[in-house]
Amino acid sequence: MEEIRAKAIELLRSGEVKCFIGYERASDGLTARPFFAYSADDAGRLIFDRTCAHNLARYLPDMRGQRVAILVKPCDSRSVNVLIQEGQVNREEVYVVGVVCDGVYKASWGQPSQELEARCLYCSRRVPVVYDHLIGQPPASEPQTPASIPEVEALERRSAKERWEFWRSHFARCIRCNACRQICPACYCPQCFSDQLDPLWTGIRIGLPQNWVWNVGRALHLAGRCADCGGCERACPMGIPLAALNRKLAGRVKELFGFEAGLDPRAPFPFATFKKEEVL
Protein backbone atom coordinates (compact mmCIF):
# COMPACT_ATOMS: atom_id res chain seq x y z
CA MET A 1 0.00 0.00 0.00
CA GLU A 2 2.79 2.41 1.00
CA GLU A 3 4.67 1.44 -2.14
CA ILE A 4 1.64 2.25 -4.29
CA ARG A 5 1.16 5.62 -2.61
CA ALA A 6 4.84 6.44 -2.98
CA LYS A 7 4.78 5.53 -6.68
CA ALA A 8 1.63 7.60 -7.20
CA ILE A 9 3.14 10.61 -5.44
CA GLU A 10 6.31 10.30 -7.52
CA LEU A 11 4.35 10.11 -10.80
CA LEU A 12 2.00 12.95 -9.89
CA ARG A 13 4.69 15.25 -8.45
CA SER A 14 6.98 14.84 -11.44
CA GLY A 15 4.08 15.66 -13.73
CA GLU A 16 4.63 12.38 -15.55
CA VAL A 17 0.90 11.70 -15.21
CA LYS A 18 -2.10 13.89 -14.60
CA CYS A 19 -4.06 11.28 -12.69
CA PHE A 20 -3.44 7.99 -10.93
CA ILE A 21 -6.34 5.55 -11.19
CA GLY A 22 -6.40 3.26 -8.16
CA TYR A 23 -8.63 2.29 -5.28
CA GLU A 24 -9.85 3.85 -2.06
CA ARG A 25 -11.99 2.47 0.76
CA ALA A 26 -15.70 2.41 -0.10
CA SER A 27 -18.32 4.09 2.08
CA ASP A 28 -19.12 0.84 3.91
CA GLY A 29 -15.63 0.92 5.39
CA LEU A 30 -15.01 -2.63 4.16
CA THR A 31 -14.91 -2.89 0.41
CA ALA A 32 -13.02 -0.80 -2.15
CA ARG A 33 -14.03 1.53 -4.94
CA PRO A 34 -12.22 3.12 -7.87
CA PHE A 35 -10.37 6.29 -6.98
CA PHE A 36 -8.81 9.00 -9.14
CA ALA A 37 -5.87 10.72 -7.49
CA TYR A 38 -4.90 14.06 -9.09
CA SER A 39 -2.45 15.26 -6.46
CA ALA A 40 0.05 13.97 -3.94
CA ASP A 41 -2.52 14.77 -1.25
CA ASP A 42 -5.11 12.59 -2.94
CA ALA A 43 -2.56 9.80 -3.19
CA GLY A 44 -2.76 9.34 0.57
CA ARG A 45 -6.23 7.87 0.08
CA LEU A 46 -5.04 5.10 -2.22
CA ILE A 47 -5.32 1.56 -0.92
CA PHE A 48 -4.69 -1.91 -2.24
CA ASP A 49 -5.80 -5.11 -0.60
CA ARG A 50 -7.88 -8.17 -1.38
CA THR A 51 -11.11 -6.17 -1.56
CA CYS A 52 -9.88 -4.31 -4.66
CA ALA A 53 -11.97 -6.22 -7.16
CA HIS A 54 -12.75 -3.61 -9.84
CA ASN A 55 -11.08 -3.73 -13.22
CA LEU A 56 -9.91 -0.13 -13.58
CA ALA A 57 -9.02 -0.56 -17.27
CA ARG A 58 -12.64 0.36 -17.90
CA TYR A 59 -11.74 4.00 -17.26
CA LEU A 60 -8.88 4.26 -19.73
CA PRO A 61 -10.95 5.11 -22.83
CA ASP A 62 -12.59 7.96 -20.83
CA MET A 63 -9.12 9.42 -20.25
CA ARG A 64 -7.93 9.42 -23.85
CA GLY A 65 -5.59 12.26 -24.71
CA GLN A 66 -4.15 12.59 -21.19
CA ARG A 67 -1.28 10.76 -19.58
CA VAL A 68 -2.57 8.68 -16.70
CA ALA A 69 -1.28 5.93 -14.44
CA ILE A 70 -3.37 2.90 -13.67
CA LEU A 71 -3.10 0.14 -11.11
CA VAL A 72 -3.67 -3.34 -12.52
CA LYS A 73 -3.96 -6.89 -11.26
CA PRO A 74 -3.08 -9.68 -13.72
CA CYS A 75 -6.68 -9.99 -15.04
CA ASP A 76 -6.99 -6.21 -15.40
CA SER A 77 -3.68 -6.06 -17.24
CA ARG A 78 -5.15 -8.32 -19.93
CA SER A 79 -7.95 -5.80 -20.43
CA VAL A 80 -5.37 -3.04 -20.85
CA ASN A 81 -3.81 -5.13 -23.61
CA VAL A 82 -7.21 -5.71 -25.23
CA LEU A 83 -7.76 -1.95 -25.31
CA ILE A 84 -4.33 -1.33 -26.79
CA GLN A 85 -4.82 -4.11 -29.33
CA GLU A 86 -8.18 -2.72 -30.37
CA GLY A 87 -6.84 0.79 -30.79
CA GLN A 88 -8.84 2.25 -27.91
CA VAL A 89 -5.87 3.14 -25.76
CA ASN A 90 -2.55 4.59 -26.74
CA ARG A 91 0.20 2.68 -24.87
CA GLU A 92 2.27 5.88 -24.72
CA GLU A 93 -0.41 7.63 -22.72
CA VAL A 94 -0.68 5.04 -19.98
CA TYR A 95 1.75 4.32 -17.19
CA VAL A 96 0.85 0.85 -15.95
CA VAL A 97 1.55 -0.01 -12.34
CA GLY A 98 1.17 -3.77 -11.94
CA VAL A 99 0.55 -5.54 -8.66
CA VAL A 100 1.37 -9.15 -7.91
CA CYS A 101 -1.98 -10.64 -6.94
CA ASP A 102 -3.03 -13.63 -4.86
CA GLY A 103 -6.71 -13.22 -5.61
CA VAL A 104 -9.47 -10.95 -4.36
CA TYR A 105 -12.29 -11.64 -1.94
CA LYS A 106 -15.92 -12.10 -2.86
CA ALA A 107 -17.04 -9.13 -0.82
CA SER A 108 -20.28 -7.38 -1.54
CA TRP A 109 -21.26 -4.02 -0.12
CA GLY A 110 -21.32 -4.03 3.67
CA GLN A 111 -20.46 -7.72 3.89
CA PRO A 112 -16.94 -8.76 4.81
CA SER A 113 -15.72 -12.04 3.38
CA GLN A 114 -12.49 -13.96 3.09
CA GLU A 115 -13.68 -16.25 0.35
CA LEU A 116 -11.88 -15.87 -2.98
CA GLU A 117 -13.84 -14.84 -6.06
CA ALA A 118 -14.51 -17.80 -8.34
CA ARG A 119 -12.27 -16.47 -11.12
CA CYS A 120 -9.34 -16.27 -8.73
CA LEU A 121 -9.62 -19.96 -7.88
CA TYR A 122 -8.46 -20.99 -11.34
CA CYS A 123 -6.56 -17.90 -12.39
CA SER A 124 -3.16 -18.93 -13.65
CA ARG A 125 -1.38 -15.64 -13.17
CA ARG A 126 0.11 -13.81 -10.26
CA VAL A 127 2.00 -11.23 -12.31
CA PRO A 128 0.34 -8.76 -14.71
CA VAL A 129 1.06 -9.34 -18.40
CA VAL A 130 1.86 -5.67 -19.00
CA TYR A 131 3.37 -3.11 -16.65
CA ASP A 132 5.89 -0.29 -16.46
CA HIS A 133 6.48 -0.77 -12.77
CA LEU A 134 5.76 -3.84 -10.69
CA ILE A 135 4.75 -3.86 -7.05
CA GLY A 136 5.11 -7.02 -4.97
CA GLN A 137 7.30 -10.09 -5.14
CA PRO A 138 6.64 -12.35 -8.15
CA PRO A 139 6.40 -16.04 -7.20
CA ALA A 140 9.08 -18.48 -8.38
CA SER A 141 6.61 -19.97 -10.88
CA GLU A 142 3.09 -19.16 -12.01
CA PRO A 143 0.35 -21.55 -10.82
CA GLN A 144 -1.03 -24.28 -13.10
CA THR A 145 -4.14 -23.50 -15.15
CA PRO A 146 -6.82 -26.02 -14.25
CA ALA A 147 -8.06 -28.08 -17.18
CA SER A 148 -11.68 -27.01 -16.76
CA ILE A 149 -13.93 -24.68 -14.85
CA PRO A 150 -16.32 -26.50 -12.50
CA GLU A 151 -19.27 -24.11 -12.96
CA VAL A 152 -19.02 -24.36 -16.76
CA GLU A 153 -18.69 -28.13 -16.59
CA ALA A 154 -21.74 -28.38 -14.36
CA LEU A 155 -23.76 -26.47 -16.95
CA GLU A 156 -22.38 -28.54 -19.81
CA ARG A 157 -23.53 -31.72 -18.08
CA ARG A 158 -27.14 -30.54 -18.20
CA SER A 159 -29.39 -31.34 -21.13
CA ALA A 160 -30.06 -28.64 -23.71
CA LYS A 161 -33.56 -28.27 -22.31
CA GLU A 162 -32.30 -27.80 -18.77
CA ARG A 163 -29.76 -25.26 -19.92
CA TRP A 164 -32.49 -23.39 -21.77
CA GLU A 165 -34.59 -23.33 -18.60
CA PHE A 166 -31.61 -22.21 -16.54
CA TRP A 167 -30.86 -19.22 -18.74
CA ARG A 168 -34.52 -18.47 -19.34
CA SER A 169 -35.15 -18.03 -15.63
CA HIS A 170 -32.08 -15.82 -15.26
CA PHE A 171 -32.55 -13.67 -18.36
CA ALA A 172 -36.22 -13.15 -17.52
CA ARG A 173 -35.07 -11.14 -14.50
CA CYS A 174 -32.71 -8.83 -16.41
CA ILE A 175 -33.87 -5.22 -16.09
CA ARG A 176 -31.54 -4.00 -18.85
CA CYS A 177 -29.89 -1.48 -16.56
CA ASN A 178 -26.72 -2.02 -18.65
CA ALA A 179 -24.47 -1.99 -15.60
CA CYS A 180 -22.80 -5.15 -16.95
CA ARG A 181 -21.98 -3.29 -20.15
CA GLN A 182 -20.96 0.00 -18.60
CA ILE A 183 -18.52 -1.60 -16.20
CA CYS A 184 -16.86 -3.73 -18.86
CA PRO A 185 -13.49 -2.51 -20.18
CA ALA A 186 -14.15 -4.27 -23.47
CA CYS A 187 -17.53 -2.52 -23.97
CA TYR A 188 -16.63 0.86 -25.38
CA CYS A 189 -18.69 1.14 -28.57
CA PRO A 190 -20.07 4.67 -29.04
CA GLN A 191 -23.37 3.00 -29.82
CA CYS A 192 -24.14 -0.45 -28.50
CA PHE A 193 -26.13 -2.81 -30.73
CA SER A 194 -28.70 -2.95 -27.97
CA ASP A 195 -29.31 0.81 -28.09
CA GLN A 196 -29.60 0.77 -31.86
CA LEU A 197 -33.09 1.80 -32.94
CA ASP A 198 -32.62 2.17 -36.69
CA PRO A 199 -32.36 -0.57 -37.74
CA LEU A 200 -33.85 -2.10 -34.63
CA TRP A 201 -31.93 -4.82 -32.79
CA THR A 202 -33.47 -5.25 -29.37
CA GLY A 203 -35.74 -2.25 -28.85
CA ILE A 204 -36.67 -0.62 -25.57
CA ARG A 205 -38.94 -3.40 -24.38
CA ILE A 206 -37.69 -5.13 -21.26
CA GLY A 207 -38.93 -8.68 -21.62
CA LEU A 208 -37.61 -12.18 -22.09
CA PRO A 209 -37.13 -12.24 -25.90
CA GLN A 210 -35.40 -8.85 -25.90
CA ASN A 211 -33.35 -9.69 -22.81
CA TRP A 212 -32.31 -12.90 -24.47
CA VAL A 213 -30.96 -11.04 -27.48
CA TRP A 214 -29.24 -8.55 -25.20
CA ASN A 215 -27.61 -11.02 -22.81
CA VAL A 216 -26.52 -13.49 -25.49
CA GLY A 217 -25.42 -10.68 -27.83
CA ARG A 218 -23.33 -9.12 -25.08
CA ALA A 219 -21.65 -12.43 -24.28
CA LEU A 220 -20.91 -13.16 -27.96
CA HIS A 221 -19.39 -9.74 -28.51
CA LEU A 222 -16.96 -10.47 -25.70
CA ALA A 223 -15.77 -13.86 -26.91
CA GLY A 224 -12.00 -13.65 -27.19
CA ARG A 225 -12.04 -10.18 -25.61
CA CYS A 226 -13.21 -10.87 -22.06
CA ALA A 227 -10.42 -10.99 -19.50
CA ASP A 228 -12.65 -12.61 -16.87
CA CYS A 229 -12.42 -9.69 -14.48
CA GLY A 230 -15.88 -10.61 -13.22
CA GLY A 231 -17.02 -6.98 -13.34
CA CYS A 232 -20.25 -7.67 -15.20
CA GLU A 233 -21.44 -10.36 -12.83
CA ARG A 234 -20.44 -8.36 -9.78
CA ALA A 235 -22.32 -5.30 -11.05
CA CYS A 236 -25.53 -7.12 -11.95
CA PRO A 237 -28.14 -6.20 -9.32
CA MET A 238 -30.29 -9.16 -10.36
CA GLY A 239 -27.76 -11.87 -9.62
CA ILE A 240 -27.49 -13.17 -13.18
CA PRO A 241 -24.48 -15.53 -13.51
CA LEU A 242 -23.01 -13.77 -16.55
CA ALA A 243 -19.48 -15.05 -15.88
CA ALA A 244 -20.48 -18.62 -16.73
CA LEU A 245 -21.35 -17.51 -20.27
CA ASN A 246 -18.16 -15.49 -20.63
CA ARG A 247 -16.05 -18.40 -19.40
CA LYS A 248 -17.69 -20.88 -21.72
CA LEU A 249 -17.05 -18.62 -24.70
CA ALA A 250 -13.47 -17.86 -23.66
CA GLY A 251 -12.92 -21.63 -23.48
CA ARG A 252 -14.31 -22.14 -26.99
CA VAL A 253 -12.14 -19.38 -28.44
CA LYS A 254 -9.09 -20.96 -26.84
CA GLU A 255 -10.03 -24.41 -28.18
CA LEU A 256 -10.78 -23.21 -31.71
CA PHE A 257 -8.15 -20.53 -32.20
CA GLY A 258 -5.65 -21.10 -29.41
CA PHE A 259 -6.28 -17.49 -28.44
CA GLU A 260 -6.65 -15.91 -25.02
CA ALA A 261 -7.73 -12.30 -24.62
CA GLY A 262 -5.09 -9.72 -23.84
CA LEU A 263 -2.00 -11.87 -23.56
CA ASP A 264 -0.22 -10.26 -26.50
CA PRO A 265 -1.23 -6.78 -27.69
CA ARG A 266 0.21 -7.51 -31.14
CA ALA A 267 -1.49 -10.85 -31.78
CA PRO A 268 -4.13 -10.82 -34.54
CA PHE A 269 -7.69 -11.20 -33.34
CA PRO A 270 -9.56 -14.39 -34.13
CA PHE A 271 -12.67 -12.42 -35.08
CA ALA A 272 -10.86 -9.78 -37.07
CA THR A 273 -8.83 -12.15 -39.20
CA PHE A 274 -9.90 -14.59 -41.85
CA LYS A 275 -8.06 -17.60 -43.16
CA LYS A 276 -9.36 -19.35 -46.23
CA GLU A 277 -8.84 -22.77 -44.70
CA GLU A 278 -11.10 -21.95 -41.75
CA VAL A 279 -14.36 -23.87 -41.81
CA LEU A 280 -17.22 -23.79 -39.38
Added chain:
Amino acid sequence: MKFISDKNLRKWLESLMGIGSLIAPMDLGPGLTLFSQIRDPGDVNLEYETTPIPPKDLFFPSSEALFRFSPSRGYEIPEIDGEAFLLGIRPCDALGIRLMDFPFLSEPADPRYERRRRRTTLIGLGCIKARPECFCTSFGIGPFDASNADAFLIPVKGGFLAEARTEKGAKALAAAELEEASIPIPKPPEVPSIDVGAVREVALSLFNSPYWERLADRCLSCKLCAYVCPSCYCFDIRDYPIRDGAERIRSWDSCQSPLFSRQASGYDPRQTKASRLRNRFYHKFSYFPGEFGAFGCTGCGRCVRYCPVNIDVREVLLAILRGEAKVA
Protein backbone atom coordinates in the same frame (compact mmCIF):
# COMPACT_ATOMS: atom_id res chain seq x y z
CA MET B 1 -53.17 -2.43 17.78
CA LYS B 2 -54.18 -6.00 17.01
CA PHE B 3 -52.08 -9.13 16.88
CA ILE B 4 -51.81 -11.75 14.12
CA SER B 5 -50.08 -14.89 15.31
CA ASP B 6 -47.64 -16.72 13.03
CA LYS B 7 -50.18 -19.54 13.01
CA ASN B 8 -52.95 -17.30 11.70
CA LEU B 9 -50.71 -15.54 9.20
CA ARG B 10 -50.89 -18.33 6.65
CA LYS B 11 -54.69 -18.47 6.87
CA TRP B 12 -54.85 -14.71 6.43
CA LEU B 13 -52.62 -14.79 3.35
CA GLU B 14 -54.76 -17.57 1.90
CA SER B 15 -57.91 -15.55 2.37
CA LEU B 16 -56.26 -12.48 0.78
CA MET B 17 -55.33 -14.69 -2.17
CA GLY B 18 -59.00 -15.61 -2.40
CA ILE B 19 -59.91 -11.92 -2.84
CA GLY B 20 -57.16 -10.78 -5.19
CA SER B 21 -53.54 -11.32 -6.13
CA LEU B 22 -50.94 -11.28 -3.41
CA ILE B 23 -47.57 -9.67 -4.14
CA ALA B 24 -44.93 -10.11 -1.45
CA PRO B 25 -41.20 -10.59 -0.98
CA MET B 26 -40.08 -14.05 -2.09
CA ASP B 27 -36.60 -15.61 -2.16
CA LEU B 28 -35.47 -16.42 -5.68
CA GLY B 29 -31.90 -17.45 -5.07
CA PRO B 30 -28.99 -16.86 -2.72
CA GLY B 31 -29.15 -13.24 -1.60
CA LEU B 32 -31.95 -12.40 -4.03
CA THR B 33 -35.42 -11.52 -2.80
CA LEU B 34 -37.96 -9.84 -5.07
CA PHE B 35 -41.56 -8.77 -4.78
CA SER B 36 -43.32 -11.58 -6.63
CA GLN B 37 -46.80 -12.90 -7.23
CA ILE B 38 -47.41 -15.42 -4.45
CA ARG B 39 -48.89 -18.86 -5.29
CA ASP B 40 -48.09 -20.51 -1.96
CA PRO B 41 -48.21 -18.45 1.26
CA GLY B 42 -45.21 -20.47 2.47
CA ASP B 43 -43.09 -18.61 -0.11
CA VAL B 44 -43.61 -15.22 1.55
CA ASN B 45 -40.47 -14.01 3.31
CA LEU B 46 -41.27 -11.28 5.82
CA GLU B 47 -37.73 -11.35 7.23
CA TYR B 48 -36.13 -10.25 3.99
CA GLU B 49 -33.18 -7.93 4.07
CA THR B 50 -33.63 -6.03 0.86
CA THR B 51 -34.98 -6.33 -2.68
CA PRO B 52 -32.88 -4.87 -5.48
CA ILE B 53 -36.02 -3.73 -7.27
CA PRO B 54 -38.47 -1.69 -5.20
CA PRO B 55 -42.16 -2.52 -5.48
CA LYS B 56 -42.71 0.45 -7.80
CA ASP B 57 -42.86 -1.98 -10.72
CA LEU B 58 -46.28 -3.14 -9.58
CA PHE B 59 -47.65 0.28 -10.56
CA PHE B 60 -45.10 1.30 -13.14
CA PRO B 61 -43.84 -1.93 -14.76
CA SER B 62 -40.34 -1.98 -16.22
CA SER B 63 -42.01 -2.44 -19.58
CA GLU B 64 -45.59 -2.55 -20.78
CA ALA B 65 -47.72 -2.17 -23.86
CA LEU B 66 -49.92 0.91 -23.48
CA PHE B 67 -52.05 -0.15 -26.43
CA ARG B 68 -52.03 -2.18 -29.65
CA PHE B 69 -53.61 -1.50 -32.97
CA SER B 70 -54.15 -3.61 -36.04
CA PRO B 71 -56.42 -3.50 -39.08
CA SER B 72 -58.10 -6.77 -38.13
CA ARG B 73 -58.54 -6.35 -34.38
CA GLY B 74 -58.70 -2.58 -34.18
CA TYR B 75 -57.51 -0.73 -31.11
CA GLU B 76 -56.86 -2.69 -27.89
CA ILE B 77 -55.80 -1.60 -24.42
CA PRO B 78 -54.30 -4.45 -22.37
CA GLU B 79 -56.41 -5.28 -19.31
CA ILE B 80 -55.27 -4.52 -15.78
CA ASP B 81 -56.15 -7.29 -13.33
CA GLY B 82 -58.48 -6.96 -10.37
CA GLU B 83 -57.68 -6.38 -6.72
CA ALA B 84 -54.14 -6.77 -5.41
CA PHE B 85 -52.44 -6.81 -2.02
CA LEU B 86 -48.88 -5.58 -1.80
CA LEU B 87 -47.64 -7.11 1.41
CA GLY B 88 -44.46 -6.47 3.32
CA ILE B 89 -43.39 -3.14 1.95
CA ARG B 90 -40.97 -1.12 4.03
CA PRO B 91 -41.71 2.47 5.10
CA CYS B 92 -39.14 3.82 2.62
CA ASP B 93 -40.76 1.93 -0.25
CA ALA B 94 -44.22 3.07 0.79
CA LEU B 95 -42.91 6.64 0.74
CA GLY B 96 -41.48 5.86 -2.70
CA ILE B 97 -44.98 5.08 -3.94
CA ARG B 98 -46.29 8.33 -2.53
CA LEU B 99 -43.51 10.16 -4.36
CA MET B 100 -44.40 8.36 -7.61
CA ASP B 101 -47.96 9.57 -7.12
CA PHE B 102 -46.82 13.16 -7.65
CA PRO B 103 -45.85 12.81 -11.29
CA PHE B 104 -48.24 9.99 -12.18
CA LEU B 105 -51.40 11.20 -10.47
CA SER B 106 -51.01 14.93 -11.14
CA GLU B 107 -53.55 16.17 -13.68
CA PRO B 108 -53.85 14.58 -16.16
CA ALA B 109 -53.27 11.34 -14.26
CA ASP B 110 -51.59 8.42 -15.95
CA PRO B 111 -54.55 6.06 -16.41
CA ARG B 112 -52.61 2.79 -16.09
CA TYR B 113 -50.76 3.89 -12.98
CA GLU B 114 -53.97 5.22 -11.49
CA ARG B 115 -55.88 1.96 -12.10
CA ARG B 116 -53.16 -0.10 -10.51
CA ARG B 117 -52.85 2.24 -7.60
CA ARG B 118 -56.60 2.17 -6.96
CA ARG B 119 -56.86 -1.60 -7.04
CA THR B 120 -53.95 -2.16 -4.64
CA THR B 121 -53.90 -2.32 -0.85
CA LEU B 122 -50.49 -1.51 0.62
CA ILE B 123 -49.67 -3.59 3.67
CA GLY B 124 -46.54 -2.15 5.23
CA LEU B 125 -43.96 -3.88 7.37
CA GLY B 126 -41.86 -2.35 10.14
CA CYS B 127 -38.10 -2.81 9.99
CA ILE B 128 -36.67 -4.48 13.07
CA LYS B 129 -33.15 -4.12 11.72
CA ALA B 130 -31.63 -1.20 9.86
CA ARG B 131 -29.20 -1.93 7.05
CA PRO B 132 -25.90 -0.06 6.89
CA GLU B 133 -27.17 2.01 3.93
CA CYS B 134 -30.48 3.11 5.51
CA PHE B 135 -31.04 6.83 6.11
CA CYS B 136 -34.83 7.05 5.77
CA THR B 137 -35.14 9.23 8.89
CA SER B 138 -33.69 12.07 6.81
CA PHE B 139 -36.99 12.28 4.94
CA GLY B 140 -39.47 12.41 7.79
CA ILE B 141 -40.16 8.69 8.04
CA GLY B 142 -38.63 5.90 10.12
CA PRO B 143 -38.53 2.12 10.58
CA PHE B 144 -42.06 1.98 12.06
CA ASP B 145 -43.60 4.77 10.00
CA ALA B 146 -46.99 3.60 8.80
CA SER B 147 -48.19 6.81 7.22
CA ASN B 148 -47.99 5.77 3.55
CA ALA B 149 -49.53 2.31 3.95
CA ASP B 150 -53.16 1.15 4.16
CA ALA B 151 -52.31 -1.30 6.90
CA PHE B 152 -49.11 -1.83 8.83
CA LEU B 153 -47.45 -4.81 10.50
CA ILE B 154 -44.72 -4.77 13.11
CA PRO B 155 -42.90 -8.08 13.62
CA VAL B 156 -42.95 -9.23 17.26
CA LYS B 157 -42.32 -12.54 18.97
CA GLY B 158 -44.84 -15.12 17.71
CA GLY B 159 -46.45 -12.91 15.09
CA PHE B 160 -47.19 -9.35 14.05
CA LEU B 161 -48.80 -6.32 15.58
CA ALA B 162 -51.28 -5.06 13.01
CA GLU B 163 -52.92 -1.73 12.46
CA ALA B 164 -55.33 -0.51 9.80
CA ARG B 165 -54.69 2.99 8.51
CA THR B 166 -57.35 3.32 5.83
CA GLU B 167 -60.63 1.71 4.87
CA LYS B 168 -58.82 -0.49 2.34
CA GLY B 169 -56.44 -1.57 5.06
CA ALA B 170 -59.28 -2.33 7.47
CA LYS B 171 -60.88 -4.49 4.81
CA ALA B 172 -57.68 -6.43 4.28
CA LEU B 173 -57.21 -6.97 8.01
CA ALA B 174 -60.84 -8.06 8.38
CA ALA B 175 -59.85 -11.21 6.53
CA ALA B 176 -57.44 -12.10 9.34
CA GLU B 177 -58.11 -13.76 12.66
CA LEU B 178 -57.00 -10.97 14.93
CA GLU B 179 -56.35 -11.16 18.62
CA GLU B 180 -56.11 -8.31 21.08
CA ALA B 181 -52.48 -7.29 21.27
CA SER B 182 -50.88 -8.04 24.61
CA ILE B 183 -47.35 -7.32 23.41
CA PRO B 184 -46.11 -3.72 23.62
CA ILE B 185 -44.78 -2.01 20.50
CA PRO B 186 -41.04 -2.73 20.41
CA LYS B 187 -38.42 -0.03 20.07
CA PRO B 188 -37.54 0.68 16.43
CA PRO B 189 -33.88 0.39 15.38
CA GLU B 190 -31.76 3.53 15.22
CA VAL B 191 -31.40 4.92 11.71
CA PRO B 192 -28.86 7.66 11.02
CA SER B 193 -30.26 10.89 9.67
CA ILE B 194 -28.93 13.65 7.46
CA ASP B 195 -30.39 17.11 7.98
CA VAL B 196 -31.39 17.74 4.38
CA GLY B 197 -33.35 20.92 5.05
CA ALA B 198 -30.96 23.35 3.37
CA VAL B 199 -29.81 21.08 0.58
CA ARG B 200 -31.96 22.62 -2.12
CA GLU B 201 -30.68 26.16 -1.61
CA VAL B 202 -27.05 25.13 -1.19
CA ALA B 203 -27.16 22.85 -4.22
CA LEU B 204 -28.29 25.66 -6.49
CA SER B 205 -25.06 27.53 -5.85
CA LEU B 206 -22.93 24.51 -6.75
CA PHE B 207 -24.22 23.86 -10.22
CA ASN B 208 -20.90 24.69 -11.89
CA SER B 209 -18.69 23.11 -9.25
CA PRO B 210 -15.88 20.83 -10.47
CA TYR B 211 -17.07 18.50 -7.72
CA TRP B 212 -19.46 16.87 -10.20
CA GLU B 213 -16.67 16.08 -12.61
CA ARG B 214 -14.53 14.52 -9.92
CA LEU B 215 -17.48 12.45 -8.71
CA ALA B 216 -18.29 11.44 -12.26
CA ASP B 217 -14.75 10.16 -12.86
CA ARG B 218 -15.95 7.03 -11.09
CA CYS B 219 -19.52 6.87 -12.39
CA LEU B 220 -20.20 4.36 -15.16
CA SER B 221 -23.26 6.12 -16.60
CA CYS B 222 -25.30 2.97 -16.23
CA LYS B 223 -28.97 3.13 -15.42
CA LEU B 224 -28.81 0.93 -12.36
CA CYS B 225 -29.24 3.67 -9.76
CA ALA B 226 -32.52 4.79 -11.34
CA TYR B 227 -33.85 1.29 -11.87
CA VAL B 228 -33.32 0.32 -8.24
CA CYS B 229 -34.67 3.63 -6.94
CA PRO B 230 -38.22 3.62 -5.55
CA SER B 231 -38.78 7.21 -6.66
CA CYS B 232 -37.24 7.33 -10.16
CA TYR B 233 -39.97 7.38 -12.75
CA CYS B 234 -38.43 8.18 -16.13
CA PHE B 235 -39.54 6.22 -19.15
CA ASP B 236 -39.23 6.02 -22.90
CA ILE B 237 -42.07 5.30 -25.35
CA ARG B 238 -41.85 3.78 -28.79
CA ASP B 239 -44.05 2.06 -31.33
CA TYR B 240 -43.08 -1.36 -32.60
CA PRO B 241 -44.53 -3.52 -35.32
CA ILE B 242 -46.19 -6.74 -34.18
CA ARG B 243 -47.88 -9.38 -36.28
CA ASP B 244 -50.48 -7.53 -38.35
CA GLY B 245 -50.22 -4.21 -36.50
CA ALA B 246 -48.21 -2.26 -33.98
CA GLU B 247 -47.95 -1.66 -30.28
CA ARG B 248 -46.86 1.26 -28.18
CA ILE B 249 -44.33 0.26 -25.54
CA ARG B 250 -43.35 2.17 -22.44
CA SER B 251 -40.13 1.10 -20.67
CA TRP B 252 -38.05 2.42 -17.82
CA ASP B 253 -35.30 4.85 -18.75
CA SER B 254 -32.81 6.90 -16.80
CA CYS B 255 -31.15 10.29 -17.01
CA GLN B 256 -27.81 8.48 -16.62
CA SER B 257 -28.09 6.98 -20.08
CA PRO B 258 -26.14 8.89 -22.74
CA LEU B 259 -29.18 8.64 -25.01
CA PHE B 260 -31.62 10.04 -22.47
CA SER B 261 -31.51 13.70 -23.39
CA ARG B 262 -30.50 13.49 -27.02
CA GLN B 263 -32.85 15.67 -29.01
CA ALA B 264 -34.35 15.09 -32.43
CA SER B 265 -31.81 17.47 -33.93
CA GLY B 266 -29.07 15.19 -32.63
CA TYR B 267 -27.99 17.74 -30.01
CA ASP B 268 -27.59 16.51 -26.43
CA PRO B 269 -27.61 19.12 -23.65
CA ARG B 270 -26.09 16.59 -21.24
CA GLN B 271 -23.13 15.22 -23.11
CA THR B 272 -20.84 14.42 -20.21
CA LYS B 273 -21.07 11.84 -17.45
CA ALA B 274 -20.74 14.70 -14.95
CA SER B 275 -23.72 16.61 -16.32
CA ARG B 276 -25.82 13.45 -16.23
CA LEU B 277 -24.76 12.50 -12.73
CA ARG B 278 -25.38 16.03 -11.50
CA ASN B 279 -28.86 15.88 -12.98
CA ARG B 280 -29.66 12.83 -10.90
CA PHE B 281 -28.95 14.65 -7.66
CA TYR B 282 -30.44 17.95 -8.75
CA HIS B 283 -33.61 16.26 -9.85
CA LYS B 284 -34.02 14.55 -6.51
CA PHE B 285 -32.98 17.38 -4.24
CA SER B 286 -33.80 20.51 -6.18
CA TYR B 287 -36.15 20.17 -9.17
CA PHE B 288 -38.51 17.57 -7.70
CA PRO B 289 -38.96 19.51 -4.43
CA GLY B 290 -39.48 22.65 -6.51
CA GLU B 291 -42.22 20.98 -8.47
CA PHE B 292 -43.92 18.85 -5.80
CA GLY B 293 -42.76 20.11 -2.41
CA ALA B 294 -41.03 16.88 -1.35
CA PHE B 295 -37.54 15.45 -1.84
CA GLY B 296 -37.33 12.79 -4.52
CA CYS B 297 -35.54 10.33 -2.26
CA THR B 298 -36.75 7.99 0.47
CA GLY B 299 -33.44 7.13 2.11
CA CYS B 300 -33.78 3.46 1.19
CA GLY B 301 -30.07 3.33 0.34
CA ARG B 302 -30.55 1.02 -2.66
CA CYS B 303 -28.42 3.19 -4.92
CA VAL B 304 -25.71 3.15 -2.25
CA ARG B 305 -25.77 -0.61 -2.00
CA TYR B 306 -26.11 -1.52 -5.66
CA CYS B 307 -24.08 1.15 -7.45
CA PRO B 308 -21.20 -0.92 -8.84
CA VAL B 309 -18.72 1.83 -7.99
CA ASN B 310 -20.21 3.06 -4.72
CA ILE B 311 -21.45 6.54 -5.64
CA ASP B 312 -23.05 7.16 -2.27
CA VAL B 313 -25.94 9.64 -2.18
CA ARG B 314 -25.27 10.27 1.52
CA GLU B 315 -21.73 11.42 0.76
CA VAL B 316 -23.06 13.64 -2.00
CA LEU B 317 -25.64 15.20 0.32
CA LEU B 318 -23.01 15.84 2.97
CA ALA B 319 -20.59 17.26 0.44
CA ILE B 320 -23.28 19.68 -0.73
CA LEU B 321 -24.34 20.64 2.78
CA ARG B 322 -20.77 21.14 4.00
CA GLY B 323 -20.03 23.24 0.97
CA GLU B 324 -17.27 20.79 -0.02
CA ALA B 325 -18.62 20.93 -3.50
CA LYS B 326 -17.86 24.66 -3.73
CA VAL B 327 -17.16 26.23 -7.08
CA ALA B 328 -13.39 26.52 -7.27
